[in-house]
Amino acid sequence: MSKHVVILGGGLAGLSCGYELVQRGHRVTILEREAHVGGMASSFIEDGEEYWTQDFGPHRFHSQDQNLIEHVRDILGDNVVTAQRLSRIVMFNKFFHYPLVASNALKNMPRHLVVKALLDYAWVRFLDSTRLRRFSDRDFESWVTRRFGKTLYRLFFGQYTEKAWGLHPSKISSDWASQRITLLNLWDTIKKTLQRPDAGDTPRTLVRSFIYPKYGGIGELPRGYARRIEESGTGSQVLTNAPAVRIHRDGMRVTGIEYGKHKRLMIDADEYVSTIPVTALAKALAPRAPDHLIQKVNALEYVSIVFVYLKLNRPSVSPDSWVYLPEKHLTIHRISEFKNFSPYCAPKDKTMICAEITCRRGDEIWRASAERLQEIAEKDLMSVGLIGPGEVLEAQIRKIPFAYPVYDLDYRDNLQPVMDYVHGLENIRTTGRQGNFRYNNMDQSVEMGRKLGLELATGESTDHDKVATGKEYFG
Numbered sequence: 146m147s148k149h150v151v152i153l154g155g156g157l158a159g160l161s162c163g164y165e166l167v168q169r170g171h172r173v174t175i176l177e178r179e180a181h182v183g184g185m186a187s188s189f190i191e192d193g194e195e196y197w198t199q200d201f202g203p204h205r206f207h208s209q210d211q212n213l214i215e216h217v218r219d220i221l222g223d224n225v226v227t228a229q230r231l232s233r234i235v236m237f238n239k240f241f242h243y244p245l246v247a248s249n250a251l252k253n254m255p256r257h258l259v260v261k262a263l264l265d266y267a268w269v270r271f272l273d274s275t276r277l278r279r280f281s282d283r284d285f286e287s288w289v290t291r292r293f294g295k296t297l298y299r300l301f302f303g304q305y306t307e308k309a310w311g312l313h314p315s316k317i318s319s320d321w322a323s324q325r326i327t328l329l330n331l332w333d334t335i336k337k338t339l340q341r342p343d344a345g346d347t348p349r350t351l352v353r354s355f356i357y358p359k360y361g362g363i364g365e366l367p368r369g370y371a372r373r374i375e376e377s378g379t380g381s382q383v384l385t386n387a388p389a390v391r392i393h394r395d396g397m398r399v400t401g402i403e404y405g406k407h408k409r410l411m412i413d414a415d416e417y418v419s420t421i422p423v424t425a426l427a428k429a430l431a432p433r434a435p436d437h438l439i440q441k442v443n444a445l446e447y448v449s450i451v452f453v454y455l456k457l458n459r460p461s462v463s464p465d466s467w468v469y470l471p472e473k474h475l476t477i478h479r480i481s482e483f484k485n486f487s488p489y490c491a492p493k494d495k496t497m498i499c500a501e502i503t504c505r506r507g508d509e510i511w512r513a514s515a516e517r518l519q520e521i522a523e524k525d526l527m528s529v530g531l532i533g534p535g536e537v538l539e540a541q542i543r544k545i546p547f548a549y550p551v552y553d554l555d556y557r558d559n560l561q562p563v564m565d566y567v568h569g570l571e572n573i574r575t576t577g578r579q580g581n582f583r584y585n586n587m588d589q590s591v592e593m594g595r596k597l598g599l600e601l602a603t604g605e606s607t608d609h610d611k612v613a614t615g616k617e618y619f620g
C-alpha cells in the first residue's frame with residue numbers, strides 16, 4: 146500500500162530518501178527551509194551576459210562504491226565532467242602538497258624546521274614505542290602529536306584546526322582526528338604517497354579523479370533528485386521556503402508538522418523523516434522535550450561558515466581544486482576555485498575564488514559587513530601572493546549556520562541522550578549529516594538517505610544508521 150512520507154530538509158539525505166520512496170510508488174512531501182534545494186551541496190547560478198556557478202566551498206563527490214557512482218551519473222545524465230583533484234597547503238609563501246608528500250615538504254620547509262620535525266618525530270615514536278611516556282588519545286592535539294611529532298602537529302595540523310574550528314585542539318575530541326586523518330603516522334603518509342593513486346584501497350584524501358557536473362555546480366545533483374521526485378507521477382512535492390517550525394506530537398508519536406515562513410500550515414503523514422539538525426528537531430517538539438534534554442541540546446555546538454566569493458579578472462589563480470591556508474596571521478583557512486572542478490563554472494578569461502572563514506552564529510565575523518569580509522579575504526590572498534591589487538571585479542557573501550558539528554570533549558555525553566530521546570519517537574526517523582550530528586560527506590548522506598528510503602518503502606532493515614560510522618569512510 147502506498148504511504149505518504151513527510152521529509153524535513155531538502156539536502157542530499159532528504160532528497161535521496163524521497164527519490165527511493167517515489168521509485169516504489171510512495172508519495173513524499175519534502176519541506177525545505179531555504180528558497181532552493183541542496184542544503185550544503187547547493188549551487189548558485191548566474192546566467193546573464195556571463196555564466197558563473199558557486200558552491201559552498203569545494204564539493205568533490207567521491208565514493209569507493211561503484212554502484213553509488215553509477216547512480217549519481219544516472220541522476221546527472223550527460224551533464225558530467227571528470228576532474229582531477231589537486232589540493233595543496235600554502236605556508237611560508239610556498240605550496241605543499243596535501244596530503245603531505247615527503248620530498249615536496251622537505252624541499253619547501255625551512256631547513257631548521259625539517260631537522261626539528263624529523264628529530265621530534267623520532268623522539269615521539271621512541272617514547273611511544275618504548276612506553277616511556279603515556280600518550281593520551283583523548284584530544285586532537287595529543288592524538289596528532291603522538292603520530293606526527295610536535296613540530297608537524299604545530300605547522301600542519303594544530304594552527305589549521307584551531308582556525309577552522311575556533312577551538313583549541315586540546316579541547317577537540319580525537320574522534321575528529323581519527324575520522325579525518327586516514328594516515329596513521331608520518332611513515333604511513335610517505336608510503337601512501339608513493340603508491341599509485343586511485344588504487345582500490347586508496348584513502349579518500351588521496352583519490353585524484355572525481356566526477357562533477359559540467360554545468361550548474363554540485364547543486365545539479367540535488368536539483369536532479371528534486372526533478373525526478375516531482376515528475377514521478379506519485380503526487381509528490383518538494384516545497385521550498387517551507388521551514389518546519391513545530392513538530393506536534395501525542396506522547397512519543399508525531400501527529401503533524403507545522404511549517405511555513407509567513408503563513409503557518411499543517412501537514413500530516415503516515416511516516417516522517419528528519420534531516421534537519423537534530424538539535425533543531427528536539428527543540429521544535431510540541432509539547433516541549435524535558436528541560437534536562439534541552440540543556441544537553443544547548444550544549445551541542447555547530448561551526449558556521451562565511452563564504453566570500455571573489456570574481457577575478459584573470460583566467461586562473463592556481464590549478465588546485467582547493468588550497469588550505471593554515472597560518473595564524475590569515476583569517477581565511479581555505480580557498481577553492483570552481484573552474485578546477487568544471488572549466489564551465491566561469492567565463493574563459495575570468496575565474497572565481499571562494500574563501501572560507503569559520504565562525505559562530507552571531508559573532509563578529511558572522512555579523513561583519515560584506516565590505517569588511519571582502520577586505521579580509523582580499524588582504525589575506527594578496528599577502529600570500531595568490532592575487533594582486535585591483536584584480537577583484539565583484540564580491541558576494543553567503544553563510545551556512547550549521548556547517549560542522551563541534552566534536553568537543555563532552556559532545557558524546559551531550560549527544561547520546563538527545564539521540565536516544567529522538568530515536569524514542571515512534572514514527573519519525575532522523576538521518577543525514579545534520580540529523581546524526583555526524584561529520585560525513587555527500588556520498589554518505591546519499592547512502593543514508595537511499596537506505597532509509599528503501600527501508601521505509603519495503604519494511605526491511607537496511608542499517609542506514611551504520612553509514613559513516615566506520616573510520617574507513619573518512620579522510
Ligand SMILES: Cc1cc2nc3c(=O)[nH]c(=O)nc-3n(C[C@H](O)[C@H](O)[C@H](O)COP(=O)(O)OP(=O)(O)OC[C@H]3O[C@@H](n4cnc5c(N)ncnc54)[C@H](O)[C@@H]3O)c2cc1C
Binds near residue numbers: 155590
Ligand atoms: C564547506 C564544505 C565543504 C564540503 N566539501 C565536501 C566535499 O568535498 N565532498 C563531500 O562529499 N562532502 C563535502 N561536504 C559535506 C556535504 O556538503 C554534506 O555531507 C552533505 O551535503 C550533507 O547533506 P545532508 O542532506 O545530510 O545535510 P544538509 O545539506 O545540511 O541538508 C539539510 C537540509 O535541511 C534544511 N533545513 C534545516 N532546518 C530546516 C527546517 N527547520 N525546516 C526545513 N528544512 C530545514 C537545510 O536548509 C538543508 O537543506 C562539505 C561541506 C561543507 C560545509
